[in-house]
Amino acid sequence: MQCCGRVAVLHPLVAVTHGWQFKETLQRSPERSGWKHEGQSMWNSGRVVLLLGSFIWRRCHTSRRTSCRSAPPVAFVGGVPPEMESEEVQKHLQQYGSCRVVKRCRGYLYVRFQEAQDLVAAVGAKHLVGGRDLTVEVAKAKKKQWYCEIDPDYPPRIRRLMDGVVHIQNMLSMAMQINIAKQVISLSSARAGFYTPRFEDRAMRLRMFCLGRHWDTQTHSYSDVRSDCDGRPVLAMPSNLKELVEGILSDLKQKCQPMAHKAHFPPMEPDTCIVNWYSTSGSLGVHQDLDESEQSIAAGIPVISISLGSSARFLYHPDHPDIPKDSDGCDGCDAISPRSALLRSGDIFIFGQEARRLRHGIAKVFPRTCPKKLVEVIETDGEGEAGRLNLTFRQTR
Numbered sequence: 304m305q306c307c308g309r310v311a312v313l314h315p316l317v318a319v320t321h322g323w324q325f326k327e328t329l330q331r332s333p334e335r336s337g338w339k340h341e342g343q344s345m346w347n348s349g350r351v352v353l354l355l356g357s358f359i360w361r362r363c364h365t366s367r368r369t370s371c372r373s374a375p376p377v378a379f380v381g382g383v384p385p386e387m388e389s390e391e392v393q394k395h396l397q398q399y400g401s402c403r404v405v406k407r408c409r410g411y412l413y414v415r416f417q418e419a420q421d422l423v424a425a426v427g428a429k430h431l432v433g434g435r436d437l438t439v440e441v442a443k444a445k446k447k448q449w450y451c452e453i454d455p456d457y458p459p460r461i462r463r464l465m466d467g468v469v470h471i472q473n474m475l476s477m478a479m480q481i482n483i484a485k486q487v488i489s490l491s492s493a494r495a496g497f498y499t500p501r502f503e504d505r506a507m508r509l510r511m512f513c514l515g516r517h518w519d520t521q522t523h524s525y526s527d528v529r530s531d532c533d534g535r536p537v538l539a540m541p542s543n544l545k546e547l548v549e550g551i552l553s554d555l556k557q558k559c560q561p562m563a564h565k566a567h568f569p570p571m572e573p574d575t576c577i578v579n580w581y582s583t584s585g586s587l588g589v590h591q592d593l594d595e596s597e598q599s600i601a602a603g604i605p606v607i608s609i610s611l612g613s614s615a616r617f618l619y620h621p622d623h624p625d626i627p628k629d630s631d632g633c634d635g636c637d638a639i640s641p642r643s644a645l646l647r648s649g650d651i652f653i654f655g656q657e658a659r660r661l662r663h664g665i666a667k668v669f670p671r672t673c674p675k676k677l678v679e680v681i682e683t684d685g686e687g688e689a690g691r692l693n694l695t696f697r698q699t700r
């Protein structure tokens with residue numbers, strides 16, 4: 304990046320530049336994405352708002368700086384009774400050294416001491432503050448592990464797109480992506496593998512097969528046999544995939560504890576996985592996933608999707624999905640433009656809670672975006688382009 308001019312940092316993530324020239328060259332790792340993207344952006348004068356957060360994130364990705372993973376500052380967590388004021392605790396702890404309250408959430412108070420780590424020993428674990436017991440311990444956050452096997456060089460990034468909608472980028476390591484893709488492709492070679500389903504009398508622009516329970520695109524229901532296709536029994540859901548989904552949810556819960564009310568999904572027992580394969584000319588029209596049981600939908604039990612292979616443009620409508628259609632069959636939502644997210648290989652997309660009825664679809668699958676190591680594994684279309692595999696896990700009962 305080259306720049307000249309002034310920058311006013313307004314917020315850790317946002318800055319306004321004055322009279323800048325901003326030039327940026329991005330190089331994505333060929334190993335990860337199988338292609339090199341070099342973009343250049345240039346702005347002259349005027350005020351440009353830069354999202355430093357995403358810039359920093361990108362730098363972490365491209366330059367593999369270890370500083371992104373450096374240890375967090377010294378912090379302590381105390382189990383604080385709700386009736387106890389933060390100031391009271393801070394005042395108490397200040398007898399050990401100068402400190403400030405960083406945040407208070409879910410019964411914990413995060414206090415950062417300005418001095419060195421040695422203070423941990425000095426502070427001790429058991430305290431009596433205003434006649435009440437207080438435990439002080441080293442913050443556990445640093446010790447938390449991802450259940451999912453992630454690539455340390457490509458840290459996951461959790462994006463909450465709206466209430467009940469979460470996009471986790473880089474969740475699955477390349478090794479894990481390869482294993483899942485191999486497993487799915489090998490399952491698909493069984494007799495109950497991929498076929499092209501029909502929806503409302505038209506062939507869908509993808510190929511599909513199910514694990515656990517079969518989604519019948521004609522009757523809009525789930526069954527144990529491929530009722531709309533060849534009548535064969537549906538393949539069983541492999542236990543490792545079920546565990547993976549449970550692990551993703553538990554990672555999300557753990558990592559998002561401070562914003563738990565926003566990204567916390569009800570517990571889920573995934574019993575079905577729909578596997579879709581898209582060629583680079585494939586797509587999926589905007590729809591709602593409503594064929595699962597009423598209880599599952601009403602409880603906001605999420606649909607969790609894993610993307611593998613080529614990247615795709617995922618569309619979703621940010622409106623309330625239950626707006627009734629008027630007599631022309633139009634619903635107010637069409638007037639509201641859909642939003643989109645780019646789903647890359649290894650990303651997870653989740654919608655549940657109040658967004659369980661989210662309208663969504665796949666607008667486009669991009670050629671030459673499949674990670675090199677997956678090209679061999681994922682089926683290619685007629686032109687030799689690797690397609691996209693998508694696994695959506697649901698609790699249908």
Ligand SMILES: O=C(O)CCC(=O)C(=O)O
Pocket residue numbers: 577579587592608617646663664665693695
């Ligand atoms: O391919 C995707 O990401 C979405 C799939 C989907 O919406 C579905 O199978 O219902």
Ligand SMILES: [Fe+2]
Pocket residue numbers: 590591592663
């Ligand atoms: Fe869907």
